[in-house]
Structure formats: C-alpha cells, structure tokens
Amino acid sequence: MMNVELEPDAVPMVRVVGAMARRTLERWSGGGPIGRASGVVVLRSMNDPQAVTMRIGDGVLRIERGVAGDAEVIIDADLGDSSAKPRVEGAARHPVLALAASKLLDPPVAYWCDEADSFMRKALAHRDCPRPISIVCTDEGRSARWGGDGEPAIEIHGTAELLAAAMSGSSNVAEEVLAGRLYVVGGLRDLSMLTRLTIDHMFGEL
Amino acid sequence: MHRSDVEQFLDQHRVERVRIEGVQSDGLPIGKILHPARFLDALEAGVGFVDYTWGTDRVGNPALGFSAPWRSTVVGDVYLIPDTTTLRVLPGAAGTATCLCDAVGSDGVAISMCGRGAVRRMVEVLADRGFEAMFAFEVEGQFFHGTPGEHRASNWSGLRPFGTGGHLPYLVQDLHRLDPLLSEVCRRLDGLGVPWEAWNAEAAGGQFEVNISPSDPLQAADHVLRVRQVCKEVAHEQGVSVTFMARVTEDYNNGLHVHHSLRANGEPVLYDAAEEDRLSAVAHRWLGGLMSTVTGVASFMAPTPNSFRRVEPFKAVPTHATWDIDNKSAALRVLSASPDSARIEHRMGAGDLHPYMVVAAILAGGVAGLDERLVVPSKFTKMAWGLPDGDDQPHRLPTSVIAACEALDSDLRLRAVLGDELVDYWIGLRRFEWITFHTSGGDITSVGPTPWELDRYFETL
Numbered sequence: 001m002m003n004v005e006l007e008p009d010a011v012p013m014v015r016v017v018g019a020m021a022r023r024t025l026e027r028w029s030g031g032g033p034i035g036r037a038s039g040v041v042v043l044r045s046m047n048d049p050q051a052v053t054m055r056i057g058d059g060v061l062r063i064e065r066g067v068a069g070d071a072e073v074i075i076d077a078d079l080g081d082s083s084a085k086p087r088v089e090g091a092a093r094h095p096v097l098a099l100a101a102s103k104l105l106d107p108p109v110a111y112w113c114d115e116a117d118s119f120m121r122k123a124l125a126h127r128d129c130p131r132p133i134s135i136v137c138t139d140e141g142r143s144a145r146w147g148g149d150g151e152p153a154i155e156i157h158g159t160a161e162l163l164a165a166a167m168s169g170s171s172n173v174a175e176e177v178l179a180g181r182l183y184v185v186g187g188l189r190d191l192s193m194l195t196r197l198t199i200d201h202m203f204g205e206l
Numbered sequence: 207m208h209r210s211d212v213e214q215f216l217d218q219h220r221v222e223r224v225r226i227e228g229v230q231s232d233g234l235p236i237g238k239i240l241h242p243a244r245f246l247d248a249l250e251a252g253v254g255f256v257d258y259t260w261g262t263d264r265v266g267n268p269a270l271g272f273s274a275p276w277r278s279t280v281v282g283d284v285y286l287i288p289d290t291t292t293l294r295v296l297p298g299a300a301g302t303a304t305c306l307c308d309a310v311g312s313d314g315v316a317i318s319m320c321g322r323g324a325v326r327r328m329v330e331v332l333a334d335r336g337f338e339a340m341f342a343f344e345v346e347g348q349f350f351h352g353t354p355g356e357h358r359a360s361n362w363s364g365l366r367p368f369g370t371g372g373h374l375p376y377l378v379q380d381l382h383r384l385d386p387l388l389s390e391v392c393r394r395l396d397g398l399g400v401p402w403e404a405w406n407a408e409a410a411g412g413q414f415e416v417n418i419s420p421s422d423p424l425q426a427a428d429h430v431l432r433v434r435q436v437c438k439e440v441a442h443e444q445g446v447s448v449t450f451m452a453r454v455t456e457d458y459n460n461g462l463h464v465h466h467s468l469r470a471n472g473e474p475v476l477y478d479a480a481e482e483d484r485l486s487a488v489a490h491r492w493l494g495g496l497m498s499t500v501t502g503v504a505s506f507m508a509p510t511p512n513s514f515r516r517v518e519p520f521k522a523v524p525t526h527a528t529w530d531i532d533n534k535s536a537a538l539r540v541l542s543a544s545p546d547s548a549r550i551e552h553r554m555g556a557g558d559l560h561p562y563m564v565v566a567a568i569l570a571g572g573v574a575g576l577d578e579r580l581v582v583p584s585k586f587t588k589m590a591w592g593l594p595d596g597d598d599q600p601h602r603l604p605t606s607v608i609a610a611c612e613a614l615d616s617d618l619r620l621r622a623v624l625g626d627e628l629v630d631y632w633i634g635l636r637r638f639e640w641i642t643f644h645t646s647g648g649d650i651t652s653v654g655p656t657p658w659e660l661d662r663y664f665e666t667l
Contacts, residue, residue: 009609012644049649049656066651079645128273174270187279188258188268196271196634199641 272634321562495575
C-alpha cells in the first residue's frame with residue numbers, strides 16, 4: 001500500500017503525475033521496485049519550466065512542484081510527445097528508484113472500450129456531461145455508445161491507441177482534436193464540456 | 207438618448223465614424239468602427255460579434271472546458287448594443303465618436319458574461335432593497351520607454367521605465383517626467399467625461415496612479431475601461447508603452463483599489479455617529495456580507511497567475527481575510543470619519559482585474575449581508591501581514607488562481623446573487639488560464655514575470 005500526497009494548491013503537473021501514480025498503484029501488487037524504492041526523483045519538462053519532485057519512502061509518494069536540490073534521479077521528458085525517449089540522470093547509482101519512478105509515471109492503459117467505460121461511468125454522473133456519447137474506433141471499425149439511445153450529442157473518432165489515451169486520462173480530448181489526431185462530430189458546447197471532464201480525469205478529480 | 211438625439215449628436219459633432227466598445231470575458235476592450243448610418247441601425251439591433259470572442263483566452267485560443275446556454279451549440283453571434291448615454295466624441299481622433307455597449311444574445315438579453323449586464327443586474331438587486339451604491343477606483347499602471355513591439359523583439363530584456371525608479375512614491379521629479387503622458391491622458395479623460403481627481407507618481411519607475419471620483423457602479427467600471435484605453439492610445443502615439451499588469455517587474459505591483467459607499471434616497475447610510483466605529487446597522491450587515499464572501503471574491507480581484515505575484519506580505523496587498531478602520535494592511539479598509547466620506551476600500555484588487563465583474567461581485571456580497579442580516583466578524587486592529595497560521599488567526603486569502611476558483615466555487619452566497627451561470631463560466635475561464643499558464647510556458651517559481659508572461663499580458667493589459 002502506498003499513499004499519494006500532493007502539495008497544497010497543486011499545480012497541473014503535480015495533479016497529473018499524482019493521477020498517473022494512483023492509476024499505477026491501483027494495479028500494484030505491493031512488491032517490485034515500487035515497494036523497495038526510497039528517495040527523490042525529479043520529472044522535468046524539456047520544453048517549458050514545468051517540473052515536479054517525487055519523494056518516495058515509508059509507504060508515501062509525496063509530489064510537489066519544482067526541482068528539489070536533493071534529487072537523486074532526474075528525468076527530462078518531452079511532455080508533448082510520449083513516444084520521445086526521456087533523458088535520465090542518476091539511474092546508474094539509483095536503479096531501483098529510477099525503475100520505480102518509470103513505473104509510477106507509466107500507468108497501464110487498458111483496451112480503449114474498457115477505458116471509455118470506466119471514464120463514462122464517472123463522467124455521466126456529471127449533470128453537464130453531453131449525452132449520448134458515441135465513440136468510433138477507426139482502425140477496428142467498431143463503435144460503442146454511452147448515456148442512452150438516440151442521436152449522439154457528440155461522436156469521437158480515432159484509433160484504438162489514441163482513444164485509450166484520451167479515455168484513460170493520458171491525453172486531453174480538446175488538444176487531440178485541435179491537433180487533428182482525434183475527430184469529433186457534434187457541437188462546440190458539448191466538446192467543451194467533454195473537455196472539462198477529460199481534464200478532471202487527467203487530474204484524478206473526476 | 208432617442209434616435210433623433212443621437213442623429214443630432216452625430217451631426218453636431220461632424221462624426222464620420224463611431225467606435226463601439228464592449229468587453230470580452232477577461233475584461234479586455236473589444237469593438238468595431240461603424241459608419242454613422244450603421245451605428246444608428248445598431249441602436250436597436252446591435253452589431254454581431256462572433257460568440258467565441260467571449261469563449262477564448264486573452265490570446266485567442268479557444269478556451270474549452272466550460273460552456274453556457276447563451277453560446278451557440280457550434281459558433282454563433284453575440285450582439286453589442288450601444289448604450290447611448292456613453293456616446294462621446296473621441297478626443298484626439300477628429301470626426302470619431304465612441305460608445306460603450308452591452309453584450310446580448312439573440313434573445314436580446316444580456317449574456318451572463320457581459321460585465322455591464324452583470325453590474326446592471328446587481329444595481330437592480332440593490333435598488334430592490336432600497337439602496338444605491340457609489341464606486342471609485344484607483345487605477346495604477348506603468349509607462350515604459352519603447353513600444354511593445356520593441357520589447358517583444360528584445361524578448362523583454364532591458365525594460366526601461368519612465369522616471370527615477372527611486373523607490374519612493376510622489377516624487378515631484380517623476381511627476382515632471384510623466385507629465386507629458388498623463389497631462390494628455392487627463393485632457394482626453396476630460397473630453398470623455400471621466401471625472402479624474404488627481405494623478406501621482408508611484409514607487410516604481412514609470413508607475414502612476416489615477417484617482418477617479420465616485421460614480422454609480424456602471425459608470426465607475428466604465429471609467430476604468432476608459433482610463434486604460436486612453437493610456438494605451440497616448441502611449442502608442444508617443445512611441446512608448448504602458449501596462450496594467452499586476453506585476454511587470456520583480457519589485458513592484460500595480461493594484462486597483464476599489465472604494466464604494468452605500469446610499470438610500472441619495473443620502474449616505476454607512477455612517478452613524480452613535481454606533482460602534484461610527485458605522486450604522488446597515489454598514490455592519492453590509493460588511494458582514496463582504497467579509498463572508500471576501501475569499502470567494504478573490505477570483506475576481508486577482509484573475510491571472512500574474513495577479514497573484516503581488517500577494518505577498520508587506521507589499522500593500524492584503525494576505526488575510528480582515529477588516530478594520532483605516533488599516534491599509536486589511537483586506538477591507540473602512541473609513542467612517544463623516545457621513546459623506548464613509549466608505550469601504552477593497553484592497554485586494556490587482557491591476558489586471560475585470561472592473562465590471564469586481565463591482566458586481568462586491569455588490570453581490572453586500573446584498574447577501576443585507577438579506578441574511580449577517581453579523582460582521584470582529585475587526586482586526588493589528589497589522590494583518592506576517593501573521594502565523596493558527597485557528598485564532600484570520601484566514602489566509604487564496605494565493606493562486608486555482609485556490610481562488612475553489613473558494614468561489616464553494617461560495618454559495620455569491621452563487622445565489624450572481625447566478626451559477628456567471629460563476630461557473632468565470633471559474634471555467636480562470637481554470638483555463640491557470641492550466642495554460644502552467645502547461646505552456648509560465649513559471650510561477652520565477653522571482654518575477656518571465657518573457658512568456660510578459661508576452662501574454664503586457665500589451666493587452
């Protein structure tokens with residue numbers, strides 16, 4: 001068992017990292033590097049001033065903004081491109097800590113439809129959630145619907161991988177749509193509200 | 207004004223074009239230049255503006271994550287309806303008139319994010335209770351040598367303020383250096399009917415404060431809009447730059463203190479010589495409402511991450527939820543020397559605040575106090591800076607955009623009076639600003655504003 005504690009008044013990156021770690025820990029069995037790790041890890045953006053410090057030890061993961069002076073492992077990552085390889089300092093001297101951090105920052109992502117199911121259960125409890133919502137997986141030719149029958153208020157189209165990322169809280173639907181990676185059929189008002197819910201999901205606050 | 211009066215005004219002043227002006231959701235002025243004939247047509251039908259003008263952030267990015275019924279399901283129009291009581295000849299621009307507007311939806315009703323509409327609603331709510339309010343702002347800003355374009359080209363290195371930067375307010379030598387700019391500003395304010403009382407140099411180089419006489423709530427907020435715009439125009443014409451950012455440099459803040467008083471049938475009602483602190487029973491209830499909402503109001507007082515850079519002890523900015531008689535470290539400074547001068551100064555306001563939303567929120571808090579006959583907490587007669595944490599100490603005011611959002615979100619009194627639609631939309635915008643700041647280049651851990659922050663706020667504020 002490991003508790004995740006965020007700094008008071010947490011900045012977005014602290015909330016996102018906290019949510020990722022919680023998702024990892026939900027499926028964590030208790031052993032492995034996460035169970036054995038103790039120390040201070042920094043995750044720093046390569047593209048902007050964002051950085052968080054993760055303090056692991058005594059069954060607690062504490063996350064705060066900024067780069068701590070006592071960091072033992074520093075991970076520089078391209079936060080805008082999850083496929084880019086991060087640069088890691090200190091892994092040779094602190095391999096267990098580095099491995100634990102990499103696991104905490106890389107939660108397992110389920111099949112897109114299962115991730116969507118989990119997201120929709122929470123999202124549809126929100127009074128402003130558009131409904132029905134349809135998701136069309138373009139590389140599988142399969143679709144699914146949540147929130148009732150009738151014409152969907154909004155349809156989201158994308159590949160299984162991108163849909164799973166969006167529904168698991170690993171990416172932001174609006175950013176993906178604006179970047180042309182996901183597609184929508186619907187109104188701006190509904191996309192706006194759906195974006196709110198996916199951001200809450202990213203922050204672990206849905 | 208009737209249409210015929212407007213026609214007469216346009217003829218009399220040989221107006222060749224009219225600049226209509228409204229404010230978008232962050233309080234930035236927006237407008238169009240109209241042919242006089244089109245302006246006359248617009249008196250009833252308004253002029254269409256794409257509705258995402260109220261749905262983008264201050265640099266035009268679509269601000270997703272919230273919505274409101276007045277917005278089209280896709281993208282539609284909102285209409286600016288001229289308020290002809292504000293029609294003026296624009297000083298310094300021959301043949302041009304200016305007119306402030308209200309933003310209405312296709313149903314002709316002011317949208318919730320129309321600042322002027324929000325103030326009008328609160329004025330009506332207050333009038334229903336038999337009162338009217340007067341407001342006055344102290345507008346602080348800062349002039350710099352060079353144009354915004356030049357600053358941007360140099361990545362904001364070497365911003366050179368006007369004046370000595372001698373760390374002392376009121377220096378006469380700074381008055382002299384700022385005079386070519388502010389004399390022209392005040393001349394134009396006279397032309398626009400903005401009742402400026404005084405201006406002075408402030409502590410930072412190039413920093414100034416313009417004091418405006420009390421007016422009704424709507425006019426008072428209009429005056430802030432006018433002062434900011436006139437300063438921008440004078441700066442542009444003289445090849446310099448001006449900003450109302452809450453913090454432009456590492457050392458100094460631009461605030462926007464808000465004074466207000468309450469009247470009934472034209473007579474002041476906050477003062478009562480026979481009561482404690484010379485404050486009437488109405489004043490105590492009103493203050494009870496203001497104090498019960500002082501944390502929720504913070505989101506309106508400090509709308510951006512840059513606003514919160516000024517929230518530091520001993521920087522003339524309140525840090526705790528306090529009120530007191532003539533105590534400038536308190537959030538609410540109450541003055542009660544005489545019936546006519548009795549007023550409340552809200553000292554939390556940052557230079558970049560949305561004046562209409564702030565006026566509406568202050569009135570909403572006061573109204574809640576009247577309606578619920580709230581009891582004002584004890585005044586805090588000590589210095590309200592540098593206080594330790596503790597149950598026996600006043601609450602700390604929010605120190606970030608998101609903490610202020612959370613305080614407003616849970617403020618049921620402000621919600622009840624202002625309405626959920628306005629509050630939710632405002633919180634959505636602020637939350638978007640906070641996310642954008644932190645995830646696209648802003649750095650709250652830096653000592654002062656970074657180039658990213660100056661790029662985002664300097665020119666528009």
